[in-house]
Amino acid sequence: MSNFPVDKIRSDFPILAQQVYKRPLIYFDNAASTQKPRQVIDAIRHYYEYDNCNIHRGVHYLSVKATEAYEEVRRDVREFVNAKSTREIIFTKGATESLNLVACSFGRRYVQPGDEVITTIMEHHSNFVPWQQMCFERGAKFRVAGINAAGELDVDGLKAQVNEKTRLIALTHVSNVLGTINPIREIIAFAHAHNVPVLIDGAQGVSHLPVDVQELDCDFYCFSGHKMYAPMGIGVLYGKEALLEELPPYQMGGEMIKDVFVDHTTFNELPFKFEAGTPNVEGVMGLGAAIRYLKNIGMENIAAYEADLLKYATVKMSEIEGIRMIGTAKHKASLVSFLLGKIHPYDAGTIIDKLGIAVRTGHHCAMPLIELLQIPGTVRASFAFYNTEAEIDQLVAAILRVKKMFE
Ligand code: PMP
Numbered sequence: 465m466s467n468f469p470v471d472k473i474r475s476d477f478p479i480l481a482q483q484v485y486k487r488p489l490i491y492f493d494n495a496a497s498t499q500k501p502r503q504v505i506d507a508i509r510h511y512y513e514y515d516n517c518n519i520h521r522g523v524h525y526l527s528v529k530a531t532e533a534y535e536e537v538r539r540d541v542r543e544f545v546n547a548k549s550t551r552e553i554i555f556t557k558g559a560t561e562s563l564n565l566v567a568c569s570f571g572r573r574y575v576q577p578g579d580e581v582i583t584t585i586m587e588h589h590s591n592f593v594p595w596q597q598m599c600f601e602r603g604a605k606f607r608v609a610g611i612n613a614a615g616e617l618d619v620d621g622l623k624a625q626v627n628e629k630t631r632l633i634a635l636t637h638v639s640n641v642l643g644t645i646n647p648i649r650e651i652i653a654f655a656h657a658h659n660v661p662v663l664i665d666g667a668q669g670v671s672h673l674p675v676d677v678q679e680l681d682c683d684f685y686c687f688s689g690h691k692m693y694a695p696m697g698i699g700v701l702y703g704k705e706a707l708l709e710e711l712p713p714y715q716m717g718g719e720m721i722k723d724v725f726v727d728h729t730t731f732n733e734l735p736f737k738f739e740a741g742t743p744n745v746e747g748v749m750g751l752g753a754a755i756r757y758l759k760n761i762g763m764e765n766i767a768a769y770e771a772d773l774l775k776y777a778t779v780k781m782s783e784i785e786g787i788r789m790i791g792t793a794k795h796k797a798s799l800v801s802f803l804l805g806k807i808h809p810y811d812a813g814t815i816i817d818k819l820g821i822a823v824r825t826g827h828h829c830a831m832p833l834i835e836l837l838q839i840p841g842t843v844r845a846s847f848a849f850y851n852t853e854a855e856i857d858q859l860v861a862a863i864l865r866v867k868k869m870f871e
Contacts, residue, residue, distance in 0.1 A: 468769045473761070474850050476501040487820030490855045495640050495668060495799050495846035496824050497690045500750070504694060507753035508746050515749075518742055520719060534745055537752035538735070541700055544755050545685065546676040551705050551734035555743055558699035559667040560590040562686035563634075565701055565738060566663055567594035569711040570632060577603030580629045584609045584617055584646075585836055586639040589829045591665040591686075595634055604631070608832070615642035615791035619651065626658050633662045637669030637685075641828045641842065642791030643774075643799040645673070652681050661707065667691055671848075672770055672797045674763040677702050689747060694754035698747025701738070708734050715740040766849045770798035773847045777856045784863055790842045799846035801828075804867060809841045812866050816843070819862040821855075 474480055477499045482489050491499060511533070517526035519534050538550045547553055556562045575581065581595050585608050599606035609622035622633070633655050638645050652662045661683035669675060670685075671692040677685050684707070689698040703711075713720050713731055717740040722730040731737045758766065777800050781787055790801040804812055813825035826841045827834040834841055845859055 468765065468849075470769070470850065470852055476503065476757075477850055478502060478505075480850060484820050484822075485818055490821040490851075490858055492845040492847060492851065492855070492859065493822045493824050494671075494848040494851075495691070495828075495844065497696065498671065498693050498848055499850070500693055500695065501754075501757050503757050504750045504753045507749045508695065511746050511749040516745075519745055520736075530745060533752075534743070534748050537748045537755075540752050540755045544675075544759070545670070545700075545702055546678050547702055548678060549705055552702055552708065554701040554703070554708075554735045554738045555748055556686075556699045556701050556738075557697055557744070558688035558690070559665060559686045560688075560699075562684075562699055562701035563590050563663075563665060564594045565714040566684050566686070566703070566711075567598045567634075569714050571598035571602055571604075573711055575599070575602045575604050575631050578605070578629060579631045580605040580607055580625075580627070581631055582607045582609060582622065582625050582633045582635075584611070584622065584635045586611055586615070586617065586642060586644065586830065586833050587634070587636055588640055588665065588667065589831070590667075591634055591636060591663075592830075592832065605629070609635075611642075611644075611833075611836075614793050615639070615644050616793045617644065617646050619647060622651065623654055626655065626660060630655075630658065630660045633660055634665070635662070636665040636667070637675075638672065638797045639791065639830075639833075640668045640799075641801055641830045641833055641844065642793060643796040643801070644791060644793040645669075645795040645797055647795075648682065649680055656681065668797060671758075673767055683707055689751045689754065692754055693757060695747045695750040698744050698751050700751075705734060708738070713737050713740070717741045719743075761849065769849050770847060773851060773853065773856065774798040774800070776853050777845070777847070777859075780856060780860050781863070784860065784867070786867065787863070790837065790839065798848075799844060801842035801844045803839060803842060804863065805870075807866065807870050809843045811870075812843050812863075815866045815869060816859070816862045819858075819865065821845075821859055821862050823859075 517530040519531040610618045663684035664682045666687040670687040685702040690696040720740040786805040788803045809825040
């Protein structure tokens with residue numbers, strides 16, 4: 465941990481240098497959205513100053529240049545998650561759009577009345593509601609795997625739900641409420657032994673852990689740029705080529721067609737079949753810069769540094785009397801959810817904010833989980849590689865202050 469260049473890294477993030485309420489900003493809301501390094505901001509600026517143009521459909525200089533830059537980032541993303549081909553990398557608005565795309569297209573193609581789809585109780589709404597609604601529409605059964613007291617997935621329970629009617633398992637890599645890292649490799653291997661494809665919601669995975677989709681052998685992997693230091697409004701759907709080939713397009717319009725006649729239309733090849741309309745080119749430029757930034761530091765180094773931060777926070781916070789940690793899985797990503805006695809998370813979060821520390825409170829878009837736990841929500845502090853132990857000490861002091869105010 466000592467040789468991790470956190471000071472140098474912090475100087476790359478202009479927003480972290482500011483004061484809020486006359487105190488240095490401490491940003492612990494990284495699971496909601498991460499801050500952006502200057503390199504990402506510069507890439508967007510550079511794009512508008514030198515390359516801006518609609519892509520894929522022009523013969524002129526700028527259009528060719530912008531198209532080449534856009535496709536270069538697709539190659540970077542392919543390499544970042546180790547996909548086999550750039551045809552398997554689809555740019556979307558974010559994880560939510562990626563998940564809706566698969567739920568909609570996969571549902572239409574493969575899910576019949578009486579079929580079943582399995583997800584888990586720890587999913588974000590965006591990997592829960594699309595499957596639930598698709599199952600309602602198609603007369604399929606929506607099954608939900610549970611968790612144990614530590615917030616770990618009931619893997620045996622999930623496996624027991626797999627049968628010949630199961631069409632797909634959709635689960636998160638990392639829980640945005642509990643921090644739990646799910647044993648996705650084991651679940652994918654089991655599912656494949658039963659001919660069931662697996663979709664992984666990687667929104668909280670890809671920014672913390674090295675991801676190799678070929679090694680995982682997942683069928684789909686979805687993520688958002690803004691949670692991995694890139695801009696908002698850009699995300700990725702990875703899908704195995706053979707599966708994507710079989711899926712119908714999700715949106716219709718320009719770019720996704722090959723030929724259009726009055727009586728029928730033929731569709732473009734992958735990945736363009738799933739990229740209807742003018743894409744978010746500036747977002748893609750920012751995503752490319754974010755990937756280069758992460759690669760420079762190294763995902764292994766990031767994972768190791770954040771694991772140390774989590775360990776430090778867990779030890780320090782567990783010492784606070786009356787704190788209840790929500791999510792104590794053995795394998796966790798760098799976030800802590802907690803409750804302080806009977807103090808409402810919103811009240812705690814508001815006071816912590818006034819001390820210059822950004823935490824998130826509420827149900828974190830995971831209402832089925834919050835209901836299962838019978839809690840009003842949690843306070844969540846989620847760490848990035850620009851956070852420090854000294855900042856965690858400040859959080860502990862803020863929590864003690866909250867407790868004192870309510871005593
Ligand atoms: N899945 C998980 C686990 C998340 O944490 C989030 C964002 N909080 C999403 C999906 C949705 O991501 P986005 O809002 O960027 O589409």
